[in-house]
Amino acid sequence: MNGKKILFVSSELVPYLPENPVSLMSYEAPRMVNSSGGQIRIFMPRYGNINERRHQLHEVIRLSGMNLVINDMDMPLIIKVASIPKERIQVYFIDNEEYFKRKGTFTDKEGNLFPDNDERAIFFAKGVVETVKKLNWTPDIIHVQGWMASLLPLYLREYYADEPIFADSKIVTSVYDQGFEGALNADMGKKIAFDGIDESKIAPLSTPDYNNLLKVAVDYSDAIILASEGVSEDLQQYIESLQKPVLPYVSVQESEEAYSNFYKTEVLK
Template sequence: MKDKRILFVSSEVVPYLPETELSSTSFNAAKNAHSKGVQTRIFMPRFGVINERRHQLHEVIRLSGMNLVVNDMDMPLIIKVASIPKERMQVYFIDNEEYFKRKAVFTDEDDKLFDDNDERAIFFAKGVIETVKKLNWAPDIIHVHGWLASLLPLYLREFYNEEPLFTESKIVTSIYNNSFEGNLNDKLAEKVQFDLNENKKIATIKTPNHTNILKSAIENSDAVIHGSEDISEELSLFIEEKEIPVLGFQEENFKESYLNFYADLIAVK
């Protein structure tokens, strides 16, 4: 795996957000790959709760400045970057004042999902891809963590399917037991359809609940990893039906298992 390239895309990463199974796993997967000589890049949203001064985030002017179209609206993309102390790993932050300035992550003070989480997910997916294009950095593996990042596989497979930078990239999605109650904005599929027209894969997210958003990620991925020990039966059955490589939950031999799984995927042409 030395000198291979892995793009880690996560909605949560320590030390920038509190420690959870998702934020810790996505960080440790990247850290371990990096320690083995793998070239890594980590992308996450620049949520307003992240302390920019403490974590020394700074804007990358050469990457910022473009507008992304979300639901027929031009939304400015700001890219910030920081280095994880002692690890020499760069983390790129997708930012936009309207979507990410608020001092909260997914829910308001009444613990209700933000009504624009759907647009935030679209913006994050397109922002990651457009930034990687600007970096001209072709990843061998793209590893997706968290439901807010789960539109990325759909956009890569359908909206950016002719982008040569990602032609050889294998998409891996980790499934976690971090579901939310209810649905995202009911117009999610309509907003994605603005980009993808009458694409049949949009049907999966017609009802934009946690399970269906992850199903969309799974059906557009080359492989799946169980990031949590307990995965819903519905998602487990859906993964089985897709007949793609699956790595079960890894509690003890996490480091080598992930690297071997990546290597096996890269070897398949």
């Protein structure tokens, strides 16, 4: 991966959130690329349960300050950064007081999904793209992990279709069995349509549950990684029907060689 630029966009990442399959591979994949000479950028949301003092997050004034329009509302975008010391990896955090200050990741204390998770996902997708544009950094590969990041492929290919910085970027989406119960806000499709994206392109989101969110993500991806052994049969069959390059599940121990070969031979071919 020497010299290749890979943008990692993740819902969760260790050491900032507890370890689970998504947060662990969201750390391991960039670490592998970084150690093999690739250039990386990592983005994640700045959830309110991330300890800013312990992890030494600080705002990047030159990148912050713009407003993103979400469902006809102006929402300020704040960018923070921190470093993973032992790996010398910098992480960019997408922040907004309204969406990310609360002390929870996806659910409240009772385990109920936040009712605005759909808007948080839209904000995150737009925030990542606008920040990368400001950085003027052209990724060869954009690797998406976790459902909060799953609208990024759609927005890149539709809303930002004319952005030259991403014209040659390849999108990879990792699909996990770790999702959420129930569905997001029933008006999610309408909020995305507000951005000029035809509702026919997001038909699965008439029921915005986990599987349908991932179906939209893989629709707009160039390649797919099965990052769990237990991906639902419904999702697996849908992915097979797309006839796109797919990396079958491999363990964390096997992932370095497998991911590197997949990037080189299937994604960048």
